[in-house]
Every structure is written in C-alpha cells, then in structure tokens.
Amino acid sequence: MSQAEAVEQGGAIEGAGKAGKVREAREARKVSPLWTFGLLRSELLTTFRRWRTLALLAVLAAVPILVGIAVKIETGDGGSTGGGGPQGGGPAFISQITNNGLFLVFTALAATLPFFLPMAIGVIAGDAIAGEANAGTLRYLLVAPAGRTRLLLTKYATTMAFCLVATLVVAVSALTVGALLFPLGDLTTISGTRISFAEGLGRALLIALVVAASLIGVAALGLFVSTLTNSGIAAMATTVGLLITIQILDQIPQLHAIQPYFFSHYWLSFADLMREPVYWDDLVKNLGIQALYAAVFGSAAWARFTAKDVTA
Amino acid sequence: MEELPAAEADGAGPAGPVDQAGLAGPTDQVGPVGLADRTGQAGDLADTVIATRALTKRYRGGQLAVDGLDLTVPAGSVFGFLGPNGSGKTTTIRMLMGLIEPTAGTARVLGQPMPRAARAVLPHVGALIEGPALYGFLSGRDNLIRYDAADPTADPRTRRTRVATALDRVGLTAAGGKKAKAYSLGMKQRLGLAAALLQPRRLLVLDEPTNGLDPQGMREIRALIRELASDGTTVFLSSHLLDEIEQVCTHAAVMAQGRLITQGAVADLAAGTRGRLVVTTPDTGDAARVLKEQGAGDVVITDDRVTAEQPPDRDLADVNAALVTAGVRVRGFGVERASLEDAFVALTGEGFDVAG
Numbered sequence A: 001m002s003q004a005e006a007v008e009q010g011g012a013i014e015g016a017g018k019a020g021k022v023r024e025a026r027e028a029r030k031v032s033p034l035w036t037f038g039l040l041r042s043e044l045l046t047t048f049r050r051w052r053t054l055a056l057l058a059v060l061a062a063v064p065i066l067v068g069i070a071v072k073i074e075t076g077d078g079g080s081t082g083g084g085g086p087q088g089g090g091p092a093f094i095s096q097i098t099n100n101g102l103f104l105v106f107t108a109l110a111a112t113l114p115f116f117l118p119m120a121i122g123v124i125a126g127d128a129i130a131g132e133a134n135a136g137t138l139r140y141l142l143v144a145p146a147g148r149t150r151l152l153l154t155k156y157a158t159t160m161a162f163c164l165v166a167t168l169v170v171a172v173s174a175l176t177v178g179a180l181l182f183p184l185g186d187l188t189t190i191s192g193t194r195i196s197f198a199e200g201l202g203r204a205l206l207i208a209l210v211v212a213a214s215l216i217g218v219a220a221l222g223l224f225v226s227t228l229t230n231s232g233i234a235a236m237a238t239t240v241g242l243l244i245t246i247q248i249l250d251q252i253p254q255l256h257a258i259q260p261y262f263f264s265h266y267w268l269s270f271a272d273l274m275r276e277p278v279y280w281d282d283l284v285k286n287l288g289i290q291a292l293y294a295a296v297f298g299s300a301a302w303a304r305f306t307a308k309d310v311t312a
Numbered sequence B: 001m002e003e004l005p006a007a008e009a010d011g012a013g014p015a016g017p018v019d020q021a022g023l024a025g026p027t028d029q030v031g032p033v034g035l036a037d038r039t040g041q042a043g044d045l046a047d048t049v050i051a052t053r054a055l056t057k058r059y060r061g062g063q064l065a066v067d068g069l070d071l072t073v074p075a076g077s078v079f080g081f082l083g084p085n086g087s088g089k090t091t092t093i094r095m096l097m098g099l100i101e102p103t104a105g106t107a108r109v110l111g112q113p114m115p116r117a118a119r120a121v122l123p124h125v126g127a128l129i130e131g132p133a134l135y136g137f138l139s140g141r142d143n144l145i146r147y148d149a150a151d152p153t154a155d156p157r158t159r160r161t162r163v164a165t166a167l168d169r170v171g172l173t174a175a176g177g178k179k180a181k182a183y184s185l186g187m188k189q190r191l192g193l194a195a196a197l198l199q200p201r202r203l204l205v206l207d208e209p210t211n212g213l214d215p216q217g218m219r220e221i222r223a224l225i226r227e228l229a230s231d232g233t234t235v236f237l238s239s240h241l242l243d244e245i246e247q248v249c250t251h252a253a254v255m256a257q258g259r260l261i262t263q264g265a266v267a268d269l270a271a272g273t274r275g276r277l278v279v280t281t282p283d284t285g286d287a288a289r290v291l292k293e294q295g296a297g298d299v300v301i302t303d304d305r306v307t308a309e310q311p312p313d314r315d316l317a318d319v320n321a322a323l324v325t326a327g328v329r330v331r332g333f334g335v336e337r338a339s340l341e342d343a344f345v346a347l348t349g350e351g352f353d354v355a356g
C-alpha cells in the first residue's frame, strides 16, 4: 500500500501522473451512510448560531421572568393574585405560584403556548426553505447535492428540535425564576391531591414535552408555506398570520363544528397532566391533530418541493 | 457502437473513436446507469460529458427560454458557452444541474439522465450558477463547511483539510475567518468558486466565474481552469468575456434567443470569420488605391491605418511589394486575426437590445 502511494506521489510530480491521481481520488471515494446526517448537524449548528434564533429564545426566556416578577410585586403589595390563567383556558396555576415556584413553569407554558411559542416556530419554519431560496443558497445546497427529500426532512427535524429547545427554554427559565423568587415543595394537583416535588418536576418535564409536541402542526404548516414562496419574510408573515387567524376563529362559538380540527384547539389540554388521575382524552386528541397536520402538510410540502423549479 | 460491450466488459480505456461523440444521436451509447457511477470508470467511457437532445424550457410565465437545444460537450474540453443577455445560458445550466425540470427533451450529464440521476451525478460536479450565494452570518470557512456537509458523499474526516485547500486555491486563506456579509463582490465570487472545488470533480460548471474579479483574480482563475483541465476535469464555462473564452477554451457554443447557433472547436469558430489586412502608413490615400488595384475589398482608412479584406487569390508578399513599388512608405503590414468577438458579433448580430 505504502509502495503504491509512493509510486502515486512520484507520478504526480510529472504532469502526466496528475490525471491518474485525480482518477484515483474519484474511485477511492467510499461513502458511509452516516455522512448523510452531516447535513442535519450543519443545519442545527447554522440555525442555533443565528442571531435571530437566539433573539427568539431570549424573548421566550424573558416571559417567565416578567410573569415571575409581576407576581412577586403584586403579592408583595399584600393583594392576592387574580385567579384564572391567560386565555381563559389555563387553570388557576398563577394563583399558586406564591405557594410553589414550580407553578411558574405551568403558568409560563400556558402564557407562551397560544402565541409566543408558535410565532417563534412560524419564523423558523417559514424561513426554512424560503429563506434559503431568497438568499440563493438553496440552489447550492441542491447541487451539492443535498437531495430535496433529505433537505426537507432535515429542515423539518431542525424545526422540531427548535420546538423542543424553545419549550425547554421557557420551562427552565420559569423554573429558575420560580426557585429564586418563591418557595419550592410538595404541590397540589388540580384534583386536589398532593404530590411530591420530585413528581411535580417530572410532570413539568412531561408537560414541556407535550407543549413541544403541540407545535408539530404549526411547524408542518410553516414548512409547507415556506415551499410556496421565495421570500422568507412572506412565508414567516403568512404562517404567523394563519396562526392568529386560527386563534381568532377558535374563539367564535358559531364555528364549533370545525374547531376540533384547528391545530390550536386542544393546546391547553396539557393542564390535564396535572390532574389525578391524568385525564388523557384531550391530550390524545391534541397529539392526533398534530400528527394529522404533520402528515397532511408534510406531504404537501414534499410534493411541492420535490417538483419545484428552483430558479432563485 | 458494436465495440461498446467489449469496452464495458473490461471497464477501461476509451470507447470507440472520439468523433463518435458526433453532434446528433449517440448519447444512448452510454452504459447502464447504475454501473456508470459505481465504478467511476464507465463515465470515462463516454466521450461526451454533457449531451442534451431537443432540450426545451418554457418558464411558467410562458417565456420560451431554451428552444430545442442539442449540446454536446466532449470530455476533457474547456467548453465556452456564449450568448447575449437573456439567450438562455443560465436556464440551460439550471436544467443540467437538475434545479428546474425541462419542458421537453433530455439532458445527460456524465452519461446519466438529469434530473433523475442527480444524486449520483452531482457529487462529481462543481457548480457556480448565477453568481455565488452565501450565508452572510457565517464566516467564509463555515460557508464552505456547510456546503460540504450538504454533500452526502463528502467525508467529514477530511472536511477541514479540503475546505482549507479550497480556500487556498482561490486565495482566501487570510479572509477565511471573516463573515461572508463583509466580503467584497470578488471575494464572494472566489468563495463560490472554492465551494465548487471542495472535492475532485469530473465536471465544473461555471456561470460567469470571473464576474467581479480583479485582473489578478481573473488570471488566477484562468490558470486554475487550465490546471484543472490538465488534470482531466471538463470545464463548462459561460462568460461574456470573449478574450477569456478565447484564452482558455478549447470548444465553444453560441446561443441566441434560446437556440443553439453553433458549436465546435474555438479555432474553427474564429477561423470562420477571415482576418483583415492592416497596413500602417503615413500615405494612406496611395495605400488605399494600391490595395484596391490589388483586388482587396472593403478598404477603410482610419488615421494612419488602412484596413481591407484580404485579396482572395494573391500572395500577401506580392501585395506588400506592390505597395512599396508604388512608393507607399509602409510602417507596418500584417493580418489582424479575426477575434472570437468578431465571430460572435457576426453570429448573433450587432443589435444591442435584449430580445424580449
């Protein structure tokens, strides 16, 4: 082997040997199936190193801080906190924060799930393909060749990773603020039973995972919108616009027949994880709706993207 | 055609006579698709690297951008792809790279059909299409790392070395750590070229590669292209700089309004247009009269130069002798070779306006 290399190098000194060397390099190219994940790694690094991504995460991290401080100030005045979570759907987690900082996690998730979290997902998902097309980098990824299906799957996986990271950022920020400002300890479930702090922490993690999974539908929708246009801004705006529209329609009583098919309809069902025993019906419906959206809009995105003329 | 099975069987050596690459049909002579990529040799059997047949693209707006293109790019050539603005060069390249679907016709790159075989073909192709496109928020080096990671056949263990080599080849080593949004036009262009050179390639497709480069940069790129060509890489190059094409290309094709006007060896293209006789003299009037007497047509006087078409049946030495005999003081006498530019203008017309 080393002899062969020596011969090869000797040959390379003469011009004639060069072509042989290039050919050698081409033929020697063995491909490992693992390399295909290089794109996912690159995508994750690229996404999470962007200033914009970090800004979105910073905004999400700020929400629990603001809620925590607001609750602290209000109770510091001696008044009691008003009951009822935001959006009416959330149970009275907020009134329990002063007794147990862990409730700030539930409150923060209930506060960010209707708008801040899906908006952040809409930005990331909407920009996924359209942003690359807009910058022209899409054509170079495709001739690399990233492969259209592979690229789309990578983008979707990255968006879902962002869903998870964004939710965890809210949860961890809330837990930190809750621990700093309020006491921690055993807690009372919605059903009135007591559970230990450790189990409460476990439920909080489970809730965070369910909240992250609740965003799968928006992510798929955003990705589909992203394949329709070459403007990242337009895709982001459309996705966020759809999100707001759906949220509004979900409040109109006359539409109750179709509301169960809105991706946001069962979002606040995560609170059912704080019941004893856990009430699964709406949780399952929520996950079902998310899977349905992922399947429908994922397929639509795939059909569109694999047939699309990339001229940008 | 009949030697082909044998050539395929032993998997080496050139297949058949070179001129079998002829203009019309024989693109189908390339062997089975799967085989071609696995061995990396069967592609070398084909003597054409790009072959299109009746390739046509009508954009969604109805614009017929490429119209029945039959392009044949021989292996090992440096192929210049010329044409006025809007003549369909970039559209052709997009179809060859599988970015857009042809409306009609077929394209084969490295012996395999595009866009169907894109995943097998494109790792062997480096491309610069309509200028570079970069992630402004990443450094030049990280841009290359990202593009390399997108290629599933690129070995991550050698990634950093290959990126460093590519940066070095285009003279960007010192600027590799700088954010790409802070790059100048020429630096971006160089980085785009570096991305095309991340792996040893069998084909390089370069759409106006020297756009925005400084003179040193252009020279470097020309030298680079020659070097790559001598290593056996086929280079397909679109450019408006005809000097450049003339300097580096062995073959060329000219497009106008989506149609192929001509293709062939560069020497043949320029030779199609005859050079002009040029006499430098203070006695321009006399010189013009003598040239006309000698049978030269289209005599033009500019300052101290008289130019004319070469007389068809006379030795130029006799023409010179006649001038001297007539008392014309000749400072310079010679034939100005027709440039590719002359040939290009002759083929595509003088008109400046872009066809709609």
Ligand SMILES: Nc1ncnc2c1ncn2[C@@H]1O[C@H](COP(=O)(O)OP(=O)(O)OP(=O)(O)O)[C@@H](O)[C@H]1O
Pocket: A311, B059, B060, B061, B063, B064, B065, B083, B084, B085, B086, B087, B088, B089, B090, B091, B092, B356
């Ligand atoms: N995305 C598109 N949609 C519709 N028409 C297009 C599109 N891209 C190009 N065209 C049209 O197709 C024709 C060919 O364009 P193309 O970009 O291929 O020209 P070109 O030869 O590369 O020109 P240039 O020398 O200016 O780069 C033009 O008439 C152009 O208007």
Ligand SMILES: [Mg+2]
Pocket: B089, B090, B091, B130, B207
């Ligand atoms: Mg062009």
